[in-house]
Amino acid sequence: MALPLAGAVTVSVLSGSAQADGGRVYCPPDGSPCRIIAEDTVTTPGQKGGDRGGSRQSGHSGGKPTCRDDSTGGAGQEVPCHLDGFGSWDSKTSCYYQLANPQPPAGDPAWEGRSPGDGAIYDAYCPNHDAGFLTQWFATPPGGAAQPVDPEVLALEAVKKMTLLGPDIASPKASGKFAVGMPVWMHINRSPNTFGPVTASASAGAVTVTATAKVSTIRWSMGDGTTVTCTKPGTPYKPAYGKRESPDCGHLYTTTSASRPGDKFTVTATSTWGIDWQGGGQSGQLTETRESQVEIAVGEVQVLG
Structure with a gap:
């Protein structure tokens, strides 16, 4: 200064x-x-x-x-x-x-x-x-x-208190078995810090700002060059579903991961957090992103004769 x-x-x-x-x-x-x-x-x-x-x-x-x-x-x-x-x-x-x-x-x-x-x-x-x-x-x-006092500055301080995390990927798992042409069901484990809603406040003097954050979308980069954007946490797969595709968040691989490093696809899930805040006579919106990754092997379907 x-x-x-x-x-x-x-x-x-x-x-x-x-x-x-x-x-x-x-x-x-x-x-x-x-x-x-x-x-x-x-x-x-x-x-x-x-x-x-x-x-x-x-x-x-x-x-x-x-x-x-x-x-x-x-x-x-x-x-x-x-x-x-x-x-x-x-x-x-x-x-x-x-x-x-x-x-x-x-x-x-x-x-x-x-x-x-x-x-x-x-x-x-x-x-x-x-x-x-x-x-x-x-x-x-x-x-x-x-x-x-700038209320938006306090809103950012409130966001820092939330400890927003990337998606807690439940599926696909690194230990899972995946094959070309077979549906992959993606879903995450929900918690306040990985999906929301989560609320926090920050104050300076007489001004208090309260912010609430929740995930609006999760963008899945599947590792094979394709992306899937989901607006829901996804549906867990059950054996009774057979070969059906996920109703809200799924993918179908058309190639194996054999040519990729480690013979695996790196799947990246990026969540977009929408944050609404109000206080100090003002209100507004903020956006934050967080990501998580998992590596999976995708092979050919083995047919026994």
Whole structure:
């Protein structure tokens, strides 16, 4: 991230503040480098840009609150309450905060051992701190002011919690016996993580998004150059069905697998998950895919004379 708001500047000011082109010059009383703090450009009818919104209120009524940097001593240096790209001012820590977008993945050190959705990670810009930019976890939005939350980002976090898996292939089995011209019945074992529905939620501050996922199609790549798309988990085969073809998810091989590596076809089942989410006053759809594989041998029908 660039640092357009903080840095050493040369000015003819010993302490306090003065106006500079494009912003306010602030020189800390301890002699540390001066900084240019951009003026807030948000205005309301009948008001000037200096009447700002933020987390610390001024004494006059009817106008927007005023924000001050308490670390400057005395009454505090007035600062913009919001900076585009940096977030909203928190007078307690003298930093600007905004929700990190995207949120770090599970296991990232920023979560400090917590799970995504347990609070949220915020990017901080602290003009008067040596660190400058920080990334920190908060249970609630810092400064007590709601931070912008992208519900779709939370939807993606909810999807990560679901542990969506590829199809649990029950047939064809690697140990099965398959022959050219004989019907193959494909089906999977159903579970929430392999077929759905499965539901999970993620939260950031006061916003909670809930997502529900279920498999819409399973695309079977049979290894012989053909594909079969099924909208159902498939029907298990029973000996009583004889040579009948599957009513909802089947295939008929016309060649053997003898010319393939290991004398087997690699069958790949790819599930497409349709995900509906809602929260934060919005709703939408997402799509995820997962796959599983099995290798099967297909031979010629042996006729005994």
